[in-house]
Amino acid sequence: MINNVKAWLEDGKIDIFLGYKETDHHPLPHCFTKERIEEVDDLVLSPARYSLEKIATHMAAVEPDIKIGMLTRDCNDRALNVLYLWNQLNPDNVSTLPVNCCPSKLKEHGDCSYLEPERMGAFKKQVGLDNNMGLEDLDSYGQKERLERWMYEFQKCIKCYGCRNICPVCFCKECSLEHDELVKTGPLLPEVPIFHMVRAVHMAGRCIDCGLCEAACPMDIPLRLLYGRVNQIVMDLFGYETGSSTANNPFSILGDTVTLEPKPIEPAQTVNP
């Protein structure tokens, strides 16, 4: 792998390579260049991960023609597909070096910091949501209980913007979560559930289920569960699997004729207690 990266840099196939370098025994994201090619010897693989494609997007925004190489896990790969689709990166300028990642039928062994999720405490399970619960279990709660449980989780939010900042597929220059007339920065407590719903809407057809938002969240809000459920809606309604290809997104303005019909306004029903 190291020889591969060195060869790429020397050939000029890539200008920079994004990977992890061990610094004081911590694998940290690092940008390797031809000028300091000896650093490539310190390139490491580890279960730790970071949204390297986000760094690539920032670089491409400044220097559109830069040729970028990067280590890609399965989640990085899906994120790249989304970024190609939304014209944030040019696939011709990106070279990937796939590494072993999520376990699958073909390979049982996986290398990822997410394989052993944190266990949730009893109180959180009782009044909130278990971050590791399945999407089906989520639907088993009644309407009212669901609202209460989600609101318990959302009310913990301290508006640190960690989920947005780490998100590999968040790339807007102007963010509606920092807009004076939408969600202001500064004042606490944050407006819930608006803050999380804005993110949920933006993650529809975009979230690639890497789980970095949830790992970054200091308040243990089950964000991966929320966006996973949101993407399930996109799958059910439009049959679109996010990140698997660069096929057109259902929420892109350009595209096919819509065959969906608006839902009829059903007569009032008795609400579950």
Next chain:
Amino acid sequence: MTVKRITFLQELLSILGLEGRLGLSWISSAEAQKFVQVVTDFTEKIRSLGPNPLSTFSDTRKAAAAELMRMDFKGDGYDQQRQSMA
């Protein structure tokens, strides 16, 4: 596009447990009768669903936010910053 977004939003609201509080209908300016029908139906529906359950949460949060503003943080080094944000 609208129908895609609204259908999606209806589903999103039902995840959170706010089902049935959003409707979409196309009504031309020549269809007064239809307009009246849709609005009446929807009003009835919303009334039967009861008040927005989110308001109970926002009341307690407003009280908490007011409490936060009352608290004395003077001399913690962030005074200026907070004032400029307020």
